[in-house]
Amino acid sequence: xxxxxxxxxxxxxxxxxxxxxxxxxxxxxxxxxxxxxxxxxxxxxxxxxxxxxxxxxxxxxxxxxxxxxxxxxxxxxxxxxxxxxxxxxxxxxxxxxxxxxxxxxxxxxxxxxxxxxxxxxxxxxxxxxxxxxxxxxxxxxxxxxxxxxxxxxxxxxxxxxxxxxxxxxxxxxxxxxxxxxxxxxxxxxxxxxxxxxxxxxxxxxxxxxxxxxxxxxxxxxxxxxxxxxxxxxxxxxxxxxxxxxxxxxxxxxxxxxxxxxxxxxxxxxxxxxxxxxxxxxxxxxxxxxxxxxxxxxxxxxxxxxxxxxxxxxxxxxxxxxxxxxxxxxxxxx
Amino acid sequence: xxxxxxxxxxxxxxxxxxxxxxxxxxxxxxxxxxxxxxxxxxxxxxxxxxxxxxxxxxxxxxxxxxxxxxxxxxxxxxxxxxxxxxxxxxxxxxxxxxxxxxxxxxxxxxxxxxxxxxxxxxxxxxxxxxxxxxxxxxxxxxxxxxxxxxxxxxxxxxxxxxxxxxxxxxxxxxxxxxxxxxxxxxxxxxxxxxxxxxxxxxxxxxxxxxxxxxxxxxxxxxxxxxxxxxxxxxxxxxxxxxxxxxxxxxxxxxxxxxxxxxxxxxxxxxxxxxxxxxxxxxxxxxxxxxxxxxxxxxxxxxxxxxxxxxxxxxxxxxxxxxxxxxxxxxxxxxxxxxxxxxxxxxxxxxxxxxxxxxxxxxxxxxxxxxxxxxxxxxxxxxxxxxxxxxxxxxxxxxxxxxxxxxxxxxxxxxxxxxxxxxxxxxxxxxxxxxxxxxxxxxxxxxxxxxxxxxxxxxxxxxxxxxxxxxxxxxxxxxxxxxxxxxxxxxxxxxxxxxxxxxxxxxxxxxxxxxxxxxxxxxxxxxxxxxxxxxxxxxx
Numbered sequence: 001x002x003x004x005x006x007x008x009x010x011x012x013x014x015x016x017x018x019x020x021x022x023x024x025x026x027x028x029x030x031x032x033x034x035x036x037x038x039x040x041x042x043x044x045x046x047x048x049x050x051x052x053x054x055x056x057x058x059x060x061x062x063x064x065x066x067x068x069x070x071x072x073x074x075x076x077x078x079x080x081x082x083x084x085x086x087x088x089x090x091x092x093x094x095x096x097x098x099x100x101x102x103x104x105x106x107x108x109x110x111x112x113x114x115x116x117x118x119x120x121x122x123x124x125x126x127x128x129x130x131x132x133x134x135x136x137x138x139x140x141x142x143x144x145x146x147x148x149x150x151x152x153x154x155x156x157x158x159x160x161x162x163x164x165x166x167x168x169x170x171x172x173x174x175x176x177x178x179x180x181x182x183x184x185x186x187x188x189x190x191x192x193x194x195x196x197x198x199x200x201x202x203x204x205x206x207x208x209x210x211x212x213x214x215x216x217x218x219x220x221x222x223x224x225x226x227x228x229x230x231x232x233x234x235x236x237x238x239x240x241x242x243x244x245x246x247x248x249x250x251x252x253x254x255x256x257x258x259x260x261x262x263x264x265x266x267x268x269x270x271x272x273x274x275x276x277x278x279x280x281x282x283x284x285x286x287x288x289x290x291x292x293x294x295x296x297x298x299x300x301x302x303x304x305x306x307x308x309x310x311x312x313x314x315x316x317x318x319x320x321x322x323x324x325x326x327x328x329x330x331x332x333x
Numbered sequence: 334x335x336x337x338x339x340x341x342x343x344x345x346x347x348x349x350x351x352x353x354x355x356x357x358x359x360x361x362x363x364x365x366x367x368x369x370x371x372x373x374x375x376x377x378x379x380x381x382x383x384x385x386x387x388x389x390x391x392x393x394x395x396x397x398x399x400x401x402x403x404x405x406x407x408x409x410x411x412x413x414x415x416x417x418x419x420x421x422x423x424x425x426x427x428x429x430x431x432x433x434x435x436x437x438x439x440x441x442x443x444x445x446x447x448x449x450x451x452x453x454x455x456x457x458x459x460x461x462x463x464x465x466x467x468x469x470x471x472x473x474x475x476x477x478x479x480x481x482x483x484x485x486x487x488x489x490x491x492x493x494x495x496x497x498x499x500x501x502x503x504x505x506x507x508x509x510x511x512x513x514x515x516x517x518x519x520x521x522x523x524x525x526x527x528x529x530x531x532x533x534x535x536x537x538x539x540x541x542x543x544x545x546x547x548x549x550x551x552x553x554x555x556x557x558x559x560x561x562x563x564x565x566x567x568x569x570x571x572x573x574x575x576x577x578x579x580x581x582x583x584x585x586x587x588x589x590x591x592x593x594x595x596x597x598x599x600x601x602x603x604x605x606x607x608x609x610x611x612x613x614x615x616x617x618x619x620x621x622x623x624x625x626x627x628x629x630x631x632x633x634x635x636x637x638x639x640x641x642x643x644x645x646x647x648x649x650x651x652x653x654x655x656x657x658x659x660x661x662x663x664x665x666x667x668x669x670x671x672x673x674x675x676x677x678x679x680x681x682x683x684x685x686x687x688x689x690x691x692x693x694x695x696x697x698x699x700x701x702x703x704x705x706x707x708x709x710x711x712x713x714x715x716x717x718x719x720x721x722x723x724x725x726x727x728x729x730x731x732x733x734x735x736x737x738x739x740x741x742x743x744x745x746x747x748x749x750x751x752x753x754x755x756x757x758x759x760x761x762x763x764x765x766x767x768x769x770x771x772x773x774x775x776x777x778x779x780x781x782x783x784x785x786x787x788x789x790x791x792x793x794x795x796x797x798x799x800x801x802x803x804x805x806x807x808x809x810x811x812x813x814x815x816x817x818x819x820x821x822x823x824x825x826x827x828x829x830x831x832x833x834x835x836x837x838x839x840x841x842x843x844x845x846x847x848x849x850x851x852x853x854x855x856x857x858x859x860x861x862x863x864x865x866x867x868x869x870x871x872x
Binding site: 062085090201328 | 395401462566574576577580581582660724728731732735739742743818821822826827833834836837838839840843846
């Protein structure tokens, strides 16, 4: 009997220790970024820290909706989303924990949430892509607002259903107000834009001769020029501070319901470490969030980007519903 | 007092008739599983209503009752109509060629005609979109400038090309089950060929054709993928925008309810069209297959037709995958992951296919043999799971598991159940046709000879349902192999399927890395279909 009691207590102690260990060393990450991109960096984190990370991959928006649906019972410790809109939506829903200040203090304003509930892991800029064969240098627009002028009639490609484009319109509403944005959208519509599905097809549309300009993200053109040096498209920023140069970000956040806040924050810190940042800029053609990273030769220098980017609170990009309403009213959707 | 009792009895009688039907009483051993299935179909409804109730009234009015929804409704109907028309053109001659003619390699053609079901929608859409344009495949390889395929026609063609096999399989089964003695009697009565087609063949094909239309039509209404890629604004696209643009579950629920209402009105319409049709032959003896027509002058036309249909639905996407593979050959280690990922996919897809078939049987059998109003409604409720956009269904299952059975959440079991709810209708189509064509008097004879229901099922019914059951398994299996939204939300964290592998690469724009997995879906699914169809005769 004594032996039995002894046995039971040893086993229960072992179980408690084991479950404790399992809890302390396993994180669940919901990732809107793809496996091919995420896996190498997460494996590095596991090797460095011994903390196991289970990753659930999915579409950013679907995972953001899923986390809201799961609420209190969410198994996720962290959420890594493709865009600020999704991060802002979760922050506004009161689902995210506040990060320790030292994680984000010192980063450029455009890379952090004002409430400290999430932080950017990498950035990408909106640019204007143009045809190198049909566009003269003096024709390049100085502001995105110029595109409603008669000389751009029927020449501009836009992807109104694309998330990045919609985030840019939201930024315009934040900086210039709904009335001015609606006016621009209606002017653009009247100027007979060429409608495309997404950034890639918009860039390809310029090469195909269907349009001369396109409002796109910065990292699509390098994908074409990587295989075809003579690809007849180039890209540039508008004047400094123009909303057309919006820098959007992929962001990471810790969920309030996570029982392992410390380990989760450790992963956030790791993604902002020089090694991880170097990986993002080299492999994904995106801009690093922290300094001290060797610039990717295919990208504009980070300093130029920070100077060109409009100053905006990224948490305000969450109101996509308002943007969809405006796009509908102007007849783009 | 007696009057009251009589009234009560009359009402109880009515209720009994409503539940069990007018004739023989439906056996509880079938009624219970059928009730479970119908109850499962109400899970998504409960979820949608729960979410819809949270809506803010003012927002609701602007979103739900806007004139834009009318536009979306019209677009959805135009799209569905277009896909059905093109799908018929692709499938009807094909079904006739493989069942009623001496066309060479009919079995191979049959397998190839089913393969498009295994091709992920985005591959088909990318393949179509990659042809045209200045930098499209046509321009690069053949110096041929053709316009981009997109918008309405892009969506119609892409959807028709990967849904027409549903029509083909239904029509093929109907043609194989058609007793040629009917045609011969009609001919001996002096009917012309046109009259035979109109009065004999067409009425017999109608149930299969309508069942196929329903399956394809509801798929088209709920599909996000091709519609979003082709930029065509149908209803499902608006739901997609609610989730993807606004991260909103509540107005998405309203739009889903509206979509479901539209879908179910089609389901009810089919009941009325098919009402009071009796198709099982009453004569004795087995079905005599028709003598195959010898194609003489028609053979070149038939071959040209096959080249167009199979070329665009099978060869084109396969070439697209090959192009990606050759363009940037991925690392060999990626190829080594493929077999294991296939096993993982199949380990969930096969149980779902078997479960769907097992659950489809009681519903179809009851509806065919004991058609009381309750049973008809239960059978029709199975369309709910299929008509909903998969993402909405997945969220409903998340809601259900979190509210009632948390231990099931993110388990393989829940994934299989959700897949089964989504695909039950696919399994029911061919099984229902098989039961309708099997004559009830054989079962009655078996009972009168003293065999119990179990023996009758295995010795009399099952051999006659073989073809329907196999078709059901194939359809569900292929659907699950390429299914994405439900898998992404409900599978255990870290569970990998071929479709998920494709998605996690394309989401970062890595088409070449995704290509081996997409090719594996097409290849392995094609092989599975081939093997299953081979067993069709041997079983």
